Amino acid sequence: MTTYLGNRLLSALFASSALLWSAGFVEAKSVIHVMHQGDPGWVKAYGDVAKRFEEANPDIDVEMIYAPHDAYNEKFSAAVMAKQLPDVMELDAPFLANYVWSGYLQPIKPLVDKDVLDDMTGSNIAQGTYPIDKDLYAIGLTDSSVVLYGNKKYLEAIGARIPKSVDDAWTREEFEGYLEKLSKLEGVKWPIDTFRGYGIKTEWITYAYGPLLESAGCDLIDRKAWKASGTLDSEACVKALTMMQTWVKNGWVVPTSSGTNQFYAEGQPAALAMGGHWFYAEAAAAMKDSIVVMPLPKIGDKGVSPNGTWIWGISASSENPEAAGKFLSFLLKDKDYRDYAKTQSAYPGLKSFAAESPLYAEGGPLAVAFEQASKTAVARPPHPAYPTITSAFMQAVDKIFNGGDAQEALTAAAKKIDQDIEDNAGYPPFDEQQ
Amino acid sequence: MTLQQTSAAALPRPARRRDRQRFWQEVAMIAPAVLLLAIFLITPFLLSFWTAMTNQPLVPRPTPVRFVGLLNFQRVFTDPLFWTSLWNVTRFTAWVLPVQCGLAFLTALLLHQKLPMQNLLRGMFFLPAITSMVVVCVIWGTLFQYPSGPLNQIVGFLSGGMVQPIDWLGDPNWAMFSIVLLSAWQAYGFQMIIYLAGLQGIPEELYDAARIDGASALRRFWHVTMPGLRPTHVFVLVITTIQAFKLYTQVAILTQGGPKESTETVVHYMVRAGFEEQKLGYASAVSVILFVIVLLIALLQRKLLRRFDV
Numbered sequence: 001m002t003t004y005l006g007n008r009l010l011s012a013l014f015a016s017s018a019l020l021w022s023a024g025f026v027e028a029k030s031v032i033h034v035m036h037q038g039d040p041g042w043v044k045a046y047g048d049v050a051k052r053f054e055e056a057n058p059d060i061d062v063e064m065i066y067a068p069h070d071a072y073n074e075k076f077s078a079a080v081m082a083k084q085l086p087d088v089m090e091l092d093a094p095f096l097a098n099y100v101w102s103g104y105l106q107p108i109k110p111l112v113d114k115d116v117l118d119d120m121t122g123s124n125i126a127q128g129t130y131p132i133d134k135d136l137y138a139i140g141l142t143d144s145s146v147v148l149y150g151n152k153k154y155l156e157a158i159g160a161r162i163p164k165s166v167d168d169a170w171t172r173e174e175f176e177g178y179l180e181k182l183s184k185l186e187g188v189k190w191p192i193d194t195f196r197g198y199g200i201k202t203e204w205i206t207y208a209y210g211p212l213l214e215s216a217g218c219d220l221i222d223r224k225a226w227k228a229s230g231t232l233d234s235e236a237c238v239k240a241l242t243m244m245q246t247w248v249k250n251g252w253v254v255p256t257s258s259g260t261n262q263f264y265a266e267g268q269p270a271a272l273a274m275g276g277h278w279f280y281a282e283a284a285a286a287m288k289d290s291i292v293v294m295p296l297p298k299i300g301d302k303g304v305s306p307n308g309t310w311i312w313g314i315s316a317s318s319e320n321p322e323a324a325g326k327f328l329s330f331l332l333k334d335k336d337y338r339d340y341a342k343t344q345s346a347y348p349g350l351k352s353f354a355a356e357s358p359l360y361a362e363g364g365p366l367a368v369a370f371e372q373a374s375k376t377a378v379a380r381p382p383h384p385a386y387p388t389i390t391s392a393f394m395q396a397v398d399k400i401f402n403g404g405d406a407q408e409a410l411t412a413a414a415k416k417i418d419q420d421i422e423d424n425a426g427y428p429p430f431d432e433q434q
Numbered sequence: 435m436t437l438q439q440t441s442a443a444a445l446p447r448p449a450r451r452r453d454r455q456r457f458w459q460e461v462a463m464i465a466p467a468v469l470l471l472a473i474f475l476i477t478p479f480l481l482s483f484w485t486a487m488t489n490q491p492l493v494p495r496p497t498p499v500r501f502v503g504l505l506n507f508q509r510v511f512t513d514p515l516f517w518t519s520l521w522n523v524t525r526f527t528a529w530v531l532p533v534q535c536g537l538a539f540l541t542a543l544l545l546h547q548k549l550p551m552q553n554l555l556r557g558m559f560f561l562p563a564i565t566s567m568v569v570v571c572v573i574w575g576t577l578f579q580y581p582s583g584p585l586n587q588i589v590g591f592l593s594g595g596m597v598q599p600i601d602w603l604g605d606p607n608w609a610m611f612s613i614v615l616l617s618a619w620q621a622y623g624f625q626m627i628i629y630l631a632g633l634q635g636i637p638e639e640l641y642d643a644a645r646i647d648g649a650s651a652l653r654r655f656w657h658v659t660m661p662g663l664r665p666t667h668v669f670v671l672v673i674t675t676i677q678a679f680k681l682y683t684q685v686a687i688l689t690q691g692g693p694k695e696s697t698e699t700v701v702h703y704m705v706r707a708g709f710e711e712q713k714l715g716y717a718s719a720v721s722v723i724l725f726v727i728v729l730l731i732a733l734l735q736r737k738l739l740r741r742f743d744v
Contacts, residue, residue, distance in 0.1 A: 255601055
């Protein structure tokens with residue numbers, strides 16, 4: 001009885017696999033794997049694009065692989081170790097140098113439609129370019145920036161000057177003066193939310209606080225000699241971080257464990273918010289007209305703002321680079337995807353997308369964010385040691401914000417970064433770049 | 435052992451053959467398990483010793499992998515953060531051990547009484563242990579919220595507003611304690627089950643005899659229950675200590691080692707070095723050191739407890 005059943009099962013299996021096999025010959029379908037991260041809304045948007053792409057290209061199957069934001073790089077490393085790199089992958093722009101240096105990505109210019117390439121903004125090209133061969137390795141619909149959001153009610157109550165453009169951004173004196181005034185204002189629990197609630201693993205600290213250091217005249221690493229000691233632990237950096245530490249000590253900053261919605265939550269306990277462009281969508285929905293968007297303050301002589309976001313590349317090991325490129329072109333032109341991005345106040349990285357985004361147009365509420373891109377944006381260090389640079393820096397900032405000594409923490413971080421570069425023999429050819 | 439061997443040798447021939455047959459049968463039966471252990475546990479373990487002495491990155495890099503001798507170990511031992519993380523797990527263990535084992539022991543004693551709906555109660559008390567630690571962390575993360583999370587509201591209500599809200603996970607002085615609380619709550623069910631089994635293993639006759647001798651409940655507990663539970667105590671202590679030293683999930687989800695490195699643990703430190711900074715060689719060195727530490731503690735505990743005639 002059992003043998004009989006077993007035999008039947010076996011033959012059925014054999015028949016079906018034979019069928020599949022022959023079907024493969026008839027249709028010759030190719031499959032591309034697409035790895036990405038994102039909040040549920042984005043995940044759905046990507047999935048829908050994939051479905052539409054399959055309808056338009058019946059000979060290509062798209063398989064979406066989701067990896068959570070917080071652990072994306074760990075998941076990516078696992079894929080590399082298993083030699084299962086996806087064909088198309090989303091990546092965080094500052095990690096591009098590391099990926100290209102390690103040989104994971106291939107240049108995308110020959111694979112993506114020319115009209116899409118020509119559509120890229122300068123900042124978008126910069127975030128997808130590898131500094132050694134100056135070739136383009138990744139592309140995105142979007143870019144990003146951080147601005148200072150203000151609650152109109154509170155700002156008017158303290159008589160704060162509201163900057164209209166990047167050029168008249170608050171100076172450090174003004175900024176700290178307002179923070180102090182706000183701290184004494186009725187109804188304000190915290191003068192500012194710097195989104196410590198994003199945690200110390202999400203890249204937020206390096207992305208958003210790094211520019212304040214650069215504005216104060218220092219940097220995460222010397223971008224010519226690629227050495228952190230002497231730069232990250234310099235007096236300018238120590239002073240800048242001690243300044244931020246003082247804000248925390250004074251109780252001016254929303255603590256990590258209070259979440260990321262104190263700016264617009266009931267009672268509006270936080271008066272200012274140093275937040276990403278994406279924060280506008282949720283905050284404006286709750287606060288309507290009482291939200292003011294301002295450029296980041298100038299800590300030193302010049303204003304500095306961050307840029308770079310999650311962009312798309314094609315892996316070097318892809319067996320179907322043409323299909324992968326076709327998918328990318330399709331994705332970047334897809335109307336519904338763009339429409340969804342608009343609901344998330346996405347920051348345009350393509351000129352045509354900027355033209356259809358009234359939020360960022362002249363006179364639009366986020367125009368100042370777009371202005372920052374051309375005037376003050378500085379990319380995070382494009383160096384293969386970036387994973388260590390950001391990890392060490394975030395750890396140091398966490399220590400400093402919780403009362404640790406700034407000099408000590410930054411010296412330790414700088415040492416760690418330099419050690420990593422040394423361990424990798426200077427990441428050739430970056431060691432000869434100088 | 436020697437006694438068995440000599441008696442086996444003294445047996446008549448057919449019996450010895452039967453013995454040999456049985457030996458091979460046993461070998462055949464344990465072989466699959468041994469093979470799997472060798473492949474998935476012992477080999478990686480031995481490999482990690484080797485990896486610890488190289489600069490092996492997590493994923494292949496254009497730069498060559500070199501043998502670096504004891505450099506990784508030297509770096510681990512000179513990194514203040516490693517010592518901080520070691521101190522932190524020691525602190526964690528010292529707190530969680532009495533809280534978790536005490537809680538487990540007390541609930542086990544309670545549930546060992548002949549209560550109505552005994553099985554239902556046992557199931558309920560065991561519930562946290564079968565809940566995923568990740569889920570528990572997310573829920574407790576909400577309870578811990580500052581300043582108006584449920585736990586702070588309870589504290590405020592009980593103290594009549596005298597106690598200011600506590601930043602459970604954001605204050606370096608409180609963060610580890612908060613993790614102890616939730617860890618003990620999540621994990622005590624396992625130790626409770628072991629204690630329950632231990633309690634059920636104490637023969638009822640001993641209690642009867644004690645009762646006849648006129649021993650009070652307290653004395654029965656002290657002179658029958660406690661000695662009867664000695665092996666259980668040893669097992670629970672050793673297993674809880676080892677578990678405590680491997681503290682990772684709670685920290686990775688709730689605090690990522692912060693604030694101010696107050697919840698950095700050895701395993702979290704190792705994972706960060708291996709996966710975030712991609713230094714597999716360095717992370718292997720940490721894992722070897724952790725292994726030695728845990729081994730030493732287990733041996734020490736055994737020795738100490740044996741002295742108390744367990």
